[in-house]
Amino acid sequence: DAGVIQSPRHEVTEMGQEVTLRCKPISGHDYLFWYRQTMMRGLELLIYFNNNVPIDDSGMPEDRFSAKMPNASFSTLKIQPSEPRDSAVYFCASSLRRAPAFFGQGTRLTVV
Amino acid sequence: SQELEQSPQSLIVQEGKNLTINCTSSKTLYGLYWYKQKYGEGLIFLMMLQKGGEEKSHEKITAKLDEKKQQSSLHITASQPSHAGIYLCGAYNNDMRFGAGTRLTVKP
Numbered sequence: 405d406a407g408v409i410q411s412p413r414h415e416v417t418e419m420g421q422e423v424t425l426r427c428k429p430i431s432g433h434d435y436l437f438w439y440r441q442t443m444m445r446g447l448e449l450l451i452y453f454n455n456n457v458p459i460d461d462s463g464m465p466e467d468r469f470s471a472k473m474p475n476a477s478f479s480t481l482k483i484q485p486s487e488p489r490d491s492a493v494y495f496c497a498s499s500l501r502r503a504p505a506f507f508g509q510g511t512r513l514t515v516v
Numbered sequence: 517s518q519e520l521e522q523s524p525q526s527l528i529v530q531e532g533k534n535l536t537i538n539c540t541s542s543k544t545l546y547g548l549y550w551y552k553q554k555y556g557e558g559l560i561f562l563m564m565l566q567k568g569g570e571e572k573s574h575e576k577i578t579a580k581l582d583e584k585k586q587q588s589s590l591h592i593t594a595s596q597p598s599h600a601g602i603y604l605c606g607a608y609n610n611d612m613r614f615g616a617g618t619r620l621t622v623k624p
Contacts (some may be wrong), residue, residue: 408558436614445614447604460611495558502608504549507558 410496410508417515422484425511428477429498435503438471438481439495447495453479486515519543522615530623534593537618539605541586548588549606551624553617559604563592568579595622 409428413424429436438450451461456473458508464471468487473479483490495513519542529535539548548594551559563572568583576593593600602617 417565445616449611449613452611497559497612499612502547504561504564505612506561508549509558510556512556 408498408506408508409495410494410511412415412511413440413509414512417486417513419515420485421515422482423486423490423511423513423515425481425496427479427481427496427508429479429496432476433498433500433506434476434500435499435505436473436479437471437497437499438479439497441493441510442491448499449487450481483513486513488515491515517598520607520613520615522603522605522618525616525619526619526621528623529595531574531596532594533621534591536592536618537590537603537620539588539615541607543586543609545581545583545586545588545607547608549612550588550590551614553577553602553604555601562603571595576605590597592620597622597624 408430411426434455437452439447441447441452450463452459452472456476469483471481485502491514494511495507495510497507499505521540523538525537549564550562552562553559563579565581571580578591582590600620600622602619604614604617606612606614
């Protein structure tokens, strides 16, 4: 398996634009997590899915953030409209039950 | 939610020296995971500990889980520059959360 695949690796966008981050989890994994990492706040859990169903989105900072998982092999995290304070590295991770989560390489988002 | 506190926040050691990183949980640990991250990259899974008193090793890295103390430690023996990076502990409650990380620098 190629591991968790995220795209794009880097994204630079202007404030107010819509940003969509994509994730393909490891085949067969039933949990999918979206995290955000910044120097100030470390690694924060935004939302997680179990069997494609959102379980807890209490970490999503604002209504500008939304996440979907239309099927077991794909998830998106959308920010609309984007703001400079959204600049961070966004990670997607997947796991099988409570086995260790495996992370993608992340998307480095810069909002100018 | 479960809070994980790591210490120290950062560590600078001379190559060849031993070091220990600690992770303390605010709740009972049912499983603890150690990860390593290099700058600009994703987290790499190192080890998983599930039982009180469990100890695991991978090359020169050893991790222990003390369930009674809700604590885990990660020990590196004879550190090398390749060990440099950020070490994070993670734990499952209903979801998977992480400590703030320990940044390790190994000076050659």
